[in-house]
Amino acid sequence: MSDLKKQATSMHKAASGLRTVGHCTAKPLQEFKAQSDDLGALGALGSLLSATGEIREGMHTLTRLTKQLEEEWEAEAKLVGEVSDAFDLLDVLIAAAAKKS
Incomplete structure (x- = not known):
């Protein structure tokens, strides 16, 4: 197995993992996210400290950030998959050129 083929296989596995x-x-x-709308566990302490709204907002922010990370990982998986495909193609072209020589 050529080095390009090994790299392509490795990148394909990485892309699959990211997906x-x-x-x-x-x-x-x-x-x-569901728990961010039900902060009853804070009880009176949350109300006394007026922290419930801030905690809820923080949880919503974490949810949005997680979704953004998932979108980035999906884009990264797509790119890694495309590079893997390019390596596969390059490996085939090199092998074909070597046979002609």
């Missing part, structure tokens, strides 16, 4: 991140975080993220 699955969203599947792994979807349920926990949904549960986290």
